Each structure stands twice: as structure tokens, then as C-alpha cells.
Amino acid sequence: MTENRIKIALTKGRVEKQVIPVLEEAGINCDQIRNKQRRLIFDSETQPFEFILAKGPDVTTFLERGAADIGIVGSDILTEHQSSQYELLDLDIGKCQFVLASTKDFDPNAAKRKIIGTKYPLITKRYFDRLGQDVEIIKIEGSVELAPLTGLADAIVDITETGTTIKENNLKIFDYLDKVSTRLVVNRMALKQHPKEIFDFVDRIKAVVEENKEERV
Numbered sequence: 001m002t003e004n005r006i007k008i009a010l011t012k013g014r015v016e017k018q019v020i021p022v023l024e025e026a027g028i029n030c031d032q033i034r035n036k037q038r039r040l041i042f043d044s045e046t047q048p049f050e051f052i053l054a055k056g057p058d059v060t061t062f063l064e065r066g067a068a069d070i071g072i073v074g075s076d077i078l079t080e081h082q083s084s085q086y087e088l089l090d091l092d093i094g095k096c097q098f099v100l101a102s103t104k105d106f107d108p109n110a111a112k113r114k115i116i117g118t119k120y121p122l123i124t125k126r127y128f129d130r131l132g133q134d135v136e137i138i139k140i141e142g143s144v145e146l147a148p149l150t151g152l153a154d155a156i157v158d159i160t161e162t163g164t165t166i167k168e169n170n171l172k173i174f175d176y177l178d179k180v181s182t183r184l185v186v187n188r189m190a191l192k193q194h195p196k197e198i199f200d201f202v203d204r205i206k207a208v209v210e211e212n213k214e215e216r217v
């Protein structure tokens with residue numbers, strides 16, 4: 001961190017879109033990010049923050065290596081990448097859930113060793129370990145639902161939010177695993193060095209999260 005400017009690694013894509021309104025409600029100007037085009041770093045003369053936009057797994061890497069002070073990232077990524085960063089806040093957005101899904105004829109109790117397609121091999125392994133089942137895991141980078149539809153795998157472990165993708169691809173949910181939401185994590189060293197700046201930022205966001213929660217009740 002240069003001087004007292006805190007560097008915030010924000011997951012680009014879905015998380016970025018949901019977080020920007022929260023940041024703005026907290027009084028943080030996000031015009032540059034909204035109009036970013038291909039830019040990835042957003043600095044401002046008027047704010048003590050610098051935002052960097054990165055893929056979720058890379059957000060954890062930036063934090064681990066001290067190249068960012070704060071990370072905003074899904075709990076799915078934090079669990080899968082065994083992040084040891086200090087979690088300060090559940091932003092209560094980016095909510096979805098891990099499920100075991102497959103074609104309707106899938107038998108989760110069949111004796112045969114299953115092949116499971118997923119973007120999350122560690123979470124999948126832990127789930128089947130808990131069930132006492134040894135499965136073969138195939139890592140897939142996207143469109144995970146294709147795996148049982150094409151015969152690549154017997155079933156998938158993936159996240160679902162609205163259930164639309166599962167439904168439109170004629171799949172069925174066979175089990176519900178952990179819930180997921182967007183978290184704010186901090187590099188422990190940065191927290192020791194710049195507690196005031198970091199807690200100022202976190203408190204502003206926390207106030208908005210609490211307010212939004214109350215409005216939903």
C-alpha cells in the first residue's frame with residue numbers, strides 16, 4: 001500500500017455489478033468503474049482507495065501476496081482456494097447455493113463409482129468425503145451443466161441462483177450443499193499497518209449492508 005491509500009481487489013463480472021451499488025450507497029464514487037471500458041485499475045485523487053478488477057481466484061492471490069489490502073469475492077472462491085484471509089464482512093449479495101444436480105434418471109445411491117463434473121473440485125471432494133463416497137472429479141471451467149447432458153460426467157456440483165439454468169437444461173437438483181455470498185476479506189498485515197483506513201472503509205460498507213437488510217425484512 002502506498003501511503004495510506006488502500007488497494008481493494010474487486011471480483012469482476014457478476015460480483016462487481018452487485019457491489020457497485022453498495023459502494024455508491026456508502027458514498028464511494030464508482031463512475032470510473034462504471035465507465036471502465038478495458039481499464040483494470042481505478043485510482044482517485046479525492047478518495048483514499050484504489051480499486052483493481054480481477055477474476056475471483058486471482059483476488060485471493062493478490063491478497064495472499066500482499067498486492068491488495070482488501071478483497072471482495074464470493075465465499076465459493078474463498079473456500080475452494082482455501083483462503084486464509086481475515087473475513088470482515090458478509091455483504092449479503094451474490095447469494096447462491098451449491099447443489100448436486102444431474103439428469104432426472106441419475107441415481108445418487110447407485111453403487112457404481114460416480115464421475116462428477118465441477119468448477120469446484122475441492123468443495124466437491126469434501127462433500128463426497130463426508131458422504132463416504134470415492135468419486136472421480138473432472139474439472140470444468142464453465143457451462144458445467146453440459147457434463148451430465150453429454151455423458152462427460154454422471155452429475156455436477158455447481159452453484160445455482162435462480163435455478164433457471166438447471167431448469168432450462170432439464171436437470172434436477174439431488175442435494176443442497178453450502179450457501180454462497182460475497183465476502184469482504186482483508187490481508188492481516190495490511191490490517192495491522194492501516195487499521196484506521198481499513199475499518200473506516202469496512203464500517204461504511206457495513207452500514208449500507210445492515211440498512212439494506214433491514215429494508216428487506
Ligand SMILES: Nc1ncnc2c1ncn2[C@@H]1O[C@H](COP(=O)(O)OP(=O)(O)OP(=O)(O)O)[C@@H](O)[C@H]1O
Nearest residue numbers: 012013014015056074075076094095096159160161
Ligand atoms: N448465479 C450465479 N452463478 C454464478 N456465480 C454467482 C451467481 N450468483 C452469484 N455468484 C457469484 O459470482 C461469482 C462468479 O461471477 P462470474 O459469473 O462473473 O464469474 P465467472 O464464473 O468466473 O464467470 P466468467 O468465467 O464468465 O467470467 C461466483 O464466484 C459467485 O460468488
Ligand SMILES: O=P(O)(O)OC[C@H]1O[C@H](OP(=O)(O)OP(=O)(O)O)[C@H](O)[C@@H]1O
Nearest residue numbers: 142143144158159160161162163164165
Ligand atoms: O441458477 P442460475 O441463476 O441459472 O445460475 C446458475 C448458473 O450460473 C453460473 O454460471 P455462469 O453464468 O457463471 O456461467 P459459466 O457457465 O460460464 O460458469 C453457474 O455455473 C450456473 O451455470
